[in-house]
Amino acid sequence: MQFELPPLPYAKNALAPHISEETLEFHYGKHHQAYANNLKGLLDGKPEATQSLEEIILGSSGGVFNNAAQIWNHTFFWNSLSPTGGGKPTGELASMIDRDFGGYDQLKVALTKAAVTQFGSGWGWLVLDGDKLAVMQTSNADLPMKHGKKALLTIDVWEHAYYVDYRNLRPKFVETVIDKLLNWDFALQNLKG
Ligand code: MN3
Secondary structure (H helix, E strand, C coil), rough: CHHHHHHHHCCCCCCCCCHCCCCCCCCHHHHHHHHHHHHHHCCCCCCCHCCCHHHHHHHHHHHHHHHHHHHHHHHHHHHHHCCCCCCCCHHHHHHHHHHHHHHHHHHHHHHHHHHHHCCCCCEEEEEEEEEEEEEEEEECCCHHHHHCCCEEEEEEHHHHHHHHHHHCHHHHHHHHHHHHHECHHHHHHHHCC
């Protein structure tokens, strides 16, 4: 069952104009679905097929890891976005951002840099590292849990995430996600969870 994709947390046109329905048709409907189909095929009849997705991610490498982690990363990414998201968080997260980055503007610079400078395919992340907020970048399917860090928010910077809507302009995509879509309620849930 862990290989079934959860439904998107909003309609496919809900993030437009920032992320189009066409992008979600492909990114969720084709790319994310393909990782789930691949993992199902790789684990068919194997004992790992009964493990949780997190157990598979932490215990695997190669193709099993890549597909399992990409299922997790994409579900996490859809939840990191909201039609009513973006901008500055308030409350506890705002205080932690002030403490650990010196303010929201500095966090935005750091997260933008992590996402934009990731060479090739990968992810930009806001994470909890010990008891501090930090940003990190990962390549391909790699993710914070493999490095002992807790993910709070992510931005997918594989070309398939932005090429339909932004062509080669990854920085414009990243800026739009941060300003208009990041789901700080989800970040707070992850912080507390
Ligand atoms: Mn993707």
